[in-house]
Amino acid sequence: MAQSVTDTQTRSEATAARIIAAARTLFVSGNYADVTTDMIAKAADVTKGGLYHHFASKEQLYVSMMLSDLEAKRLIFEQATAMEGSCRERLALLTRGFLELPDEDRELTRLVRRDINTFSGDERDQLVRAYQSALPEQVAAIVTDGINNGELAPGDARILSWSFIALVEVVIARYADHVFGSTEGRLDHVLDLFFEGAAAKPTGGTE
Amino acid sequence: MAQSVTDTQTRSEATAARIIAAARTLFVSGNYADVTTDMIAKAADVTKGGLYHHFASKEQLYVSMMLSDLEAKRLIFEQATAMEGSCRERLALLTRGFLELPDEDRELTRLVRRDINTFSGDERDQLVRAYQSALPEQVAAIVTDGINNGELAPGDARILSWSFIALVEVVIARYADHVFGSTEGRLDHVLDLFFEGAAAKPTGGTE
DNA sequence: CATAGCACCGACCGGTCAGTCGGTCGGTTG
DNA sequence: CAACCGACCGACTGACCGGTCGGTGCTATG
Structure with missing residues (x-):
């Protein structure tokens, strides 16, 4: 039947x-x-x-695990890439989607980098390619748009997107250590750091 | 004799x-x-x-290797921390020292984070403590000074220093992939990103 | 030459772990 | 009911690896 x-x-x-x-x-x-x-x-x-x-093997199980996870995340990422709006708004949407994932889901993104050395040629390539196209390329697309419309200073889009990703990971990890800070708080913190930098602004003129 | x-x-x-x-x-x-x-x-x-x-063991060999390396690097780091000057100048000196190390030496800094999960209580603590005091605390000291003298916007010094370190690592790694860029070029790139952010500046007024 | 000590050797051991294979069982088909 | 199939079982194996230990040779001292 x-x-x-x-x-x-x-x-x-x-x-x-x-x-x-x-x-x-x-x-x-x-x-x-x-x-x-x-x-x-x-x-x-x-x-x-x-x-x-x-x-078929432990390695293939690992790769399958990663692929199924990345496939699930692609939805979130493509939503932000497709959205109309400023570079900052789109990065915010993308990052918020990422931040709202459960801890375990976010950790997986770091696993690839941690374990990538363990694998030999074939599985390694599979992982790298899948991982590259899942998150970094989405960020790079948004950043490239930002450079083209003058929102971001000219430069290498790939370096900028990796910098953004690194900032997200670091700030999130540190916020996780301490307790303070809501999702929105972290999000603004990362975006401010990325767009405006860490230098003090002469906002009030209190020199 | x-x-x-x-x-x-x-x-x-x-x-x-x-x-x-x-x-x-x-x-x-x-x-x-x-x-x-x-x-x-x-x-x-x-x-x-x-x-x-x-x-005595493989783990102890690993720890010994790390300790001897960190000890060798401490000279560079303390030099920058002790130096008089602006926060940016001191971070530049520190980073330049780091950038001028051979590839293998720089990679070691990442090894700790990659392998730290492998070790159990005792060796793990040893590594974390040594690593924390070798680089991040030096950066944090400089960043704290920067916040206090108004060069940097108020905020959590630890998050800022980790952000800086992450930026250095990412930008360096990406520059290593491509070929372009001198040491000074990378250095300015990282510092500009950290202090001023990625947003376009209305420098010339070419709106 | 005798004795002692230290760097180093290399065969070996105990344990671990990825991967195998013959077999069981419940459901399906003819 | 018989023949079959695919999911799953679990004891087993072969390779590998961290760590050990009895021994060897070189050097130094008396």
Whole structure:
């Protein structure tokens, strides 16, 4: 019956999704090498044999996990890229979307950079390409528009976008250490830093 | 003879130094877990037994490597912190010192953040403490002075210094990818970004 | 020449972990 | 009911790796 086929498919997919979810949580909190396939299997409530029924290797599981995550995030990013408005408004929308993600989701963005050295040629390229196109290119598109319409000073769009991303990550991480600061507070802080810099402004003329 | 004792000491120290140098190169290019003690020993032209004659464990070797490196860098950093001058000038001096280091030396600064999760309580604390006091605290001291003398806008000195460090790392890494740009060019780029931001300035009035 | 000490050697051990494989079980099809 | 299929099981293996230990040779001193 078609119903049963669907059920079986659903079950298989559900198991694969459970494994990916378990892998996510473990990889976020531990090093790639320190997270064993046994741990992942146990956390996903399958055996190692079951895990290897769905994924060809530990590396491929990791890559699958990353790809599915990046695919999910692409929606947020494309929304901001497509939006009409100033460069600052669009970056704000993009960053707000990012900030409102759960901690684990945001951490994944850093995982790639942390674990990228672990992988050999093939998987490495896959990861880099997927990661590059997921976030940095969206930011670069917005920044390029900003340069073209005179909102940003002329310069290399890629360097600027990486600077922006780095600022977001750093400021967010530091805000996470302390407790103070709402999402909007952090957001304005990052945007101000990026657009206006850290120097004191002679706003009042109090020289 | 006193000469011979010195020779022996020198020989032992030279071997230890050779091991640390080999470990540095390998750890920079590979993950902590993927660099084996056999590889390090081979690269240092000793056997594993010889390696363990000088270092109690792989982790301790890693920590020793980091400590000796940070100690060497401290000179550069303290020079800038002690210097008289504006916040910008002092940050420039500090950053120039950093930029003029060989690639491998600069990479080490990132290693700590990459590998810190690998270590357990004791070694971890050692590393964090040494690393914190080597660079970030020097930057924070300069930034705090800048806030106090009105050169920088009021704010959290720690967040600002981390932002600065992140900018330096990102801009440097991106400049390394492309070829263009002298040391001075990068330096001004980072400083301008940090102090003035990325927004276009109405300098000429060409609206 | 004898004795002692230290740098270093390299075979070996215990443990860990990715990946395998023969098998079970519940559902589906003819 | 029989033949089959795919999801899943779990004990096992082979490789690798951190760390050990008994030994070797070189140098220095008496």
